[in-house]
Amino acid sequence: MKRRSFIGKTLVGSVAALVTPKVLSANENRSFSKIHTPPKGPISICTWNFTTANAAAAKALESGTDALTAAIKAAEVEELNAQNTTVGLGGAPDREGTVTLDASVMDHTGNCGSVVAVENIVHVAALARDVMEKTPHVMLAGKGAEAYAKSLGYKHTDLLTAESKKEWEEWTKESQYKPIINIENHDTIGTLCLDKNGNIGGACSTSGLSYKMKGRVGDSPIIGSGLFIDNTIGGAVATGMGEEVVKTVGSFLIVELMRQGHSPQEACDEAIHRIVEKQGDTIDFQVAYIALDKQGRVGSSCIHKGFTYMHYENGENQNFEVKKYLHS
Numbered sequence: 001m002k003r004r005s006f007i008g009k010t011l012v013g014s015v016a017a018l019v020t021p022k023v024l025s026a027n028e029n030r031s032f033s034k035i036h037t038p039p040k041g042p043i044s045i046c047t048w049n050f051t052t053a054n055a056a057a058a059k060a061l062e063s064g065t066d067a068l069t070a071a072i073k074a075a076e077v078e079e080l081n082a083q084n085t086t087v088g089l090g091g092a093p094d095r096e097g098t099v100t101l102d103a104s105v106m107d108h109t110g111n112c113g114s115v116v117a118v119e120n121i122v123h124v125a126a127l128a129r130d131v132m133e134k135t136p137h138v139m140l141a142g143k144g145a146e147a148y149a150k151s152l153g154y155k156h157t158d159l160l161t162a163e164s165k166k167e168w169e170e171w172t173k174e175s176q177y178k179p180i181i182n183i184e185n186h187d188t189i190g191t192l193c194l195d196k197n198g199n200i201g202g203a204c205s206t207s208g209l210s211y212k213m214k215g216r217v218g219d220s221p222i223i224g225s226g227l228f229i230d231n232t233i234g235g236a237v238a239t240g241m242g243e244e245v246v247k248t249v250g251s252f253l254i255v256e257l258m259r260q261g262h263s264p265q266e267a268c269d270e271a272i273h274r275i276v277e278k279q280g281d282t283i284d285f286q287v288a289y290i291a292l293d294k295q296g297r298v299g300s301s302c303i304h305k306g307f308t309y310m311h312y313e314n315g316e317n318q319n320f321e322v323k324k325y326l327h328s
């Protein structure tokens, strides 16, 4: 496996207007800059083209909100978006037709919380925060997490929309058990924010793999895999085939590589490389990472073409396409 010697990124859109894709040169790519000026304002990045979600985080950050609260605001936009079939309301169900959600959060003090396989609750990132702040625990699962949410006043919501039910019923005709991880369009939201105080917080929210086995849990609620933050260094979040992220403890790995002096871009590339080197280059699943360091530098890497991320800084909320790792 030959490593890529250069990873660029392509600007694919902005809040103001969609622009012609432009490949940035190494010098323009913040991730490669040797001398870096600390960010003037807050920064928010999130997986995929979730413009509205990232704008919600950005607005909160600009008004002085802390990084974790802002990151959760971004997650909430997608949790409520019924068109997004990988997060919250309208998320694809498991093979038995039940929607179960996973989420995690981490703040600048190193505190973290997560919920696993939660039914009937939309805002699971906020629930993960409640687990972190209001219980002596880090993780709550299944019925216990749902009951805890209801005790706090979260409302009961049927997460299976008519549309996702129809698609699941279609799937049951063949019921082929191959967890679907759509390479070009799968939509877990992972968000990292750097607030005006220079603190980093993050959130990750997902319904996991479509038509997964009942009880299957991916990387998103596992601290260190789907999300990790060390406020002295930076943070990372993952999307894609969770099993592979868990096996390589991807987000923790990225933060530790940044601690050793690697840029966010180099760290993300190495985390993807760890997966690719084990699997060979015939991989038919996607994994993608985004990372943000304390200086405001951003990195992202993915196995296959099709992954994009949002980046807000200095009033601009832009979507970048990430160059695929594999040459295939």
Ligand code: SD4
Residues within 6 Å of the ligand: 086, 186, 187, 188, 206, 207, 208, 209, 217, 218, 219, 220, 238, 239, 240, 241, 242, 243
């Ligand atoms: C999981 N990483 O449960 C999630 C899936 C995902 O967009 O990211 N989908 O494995």
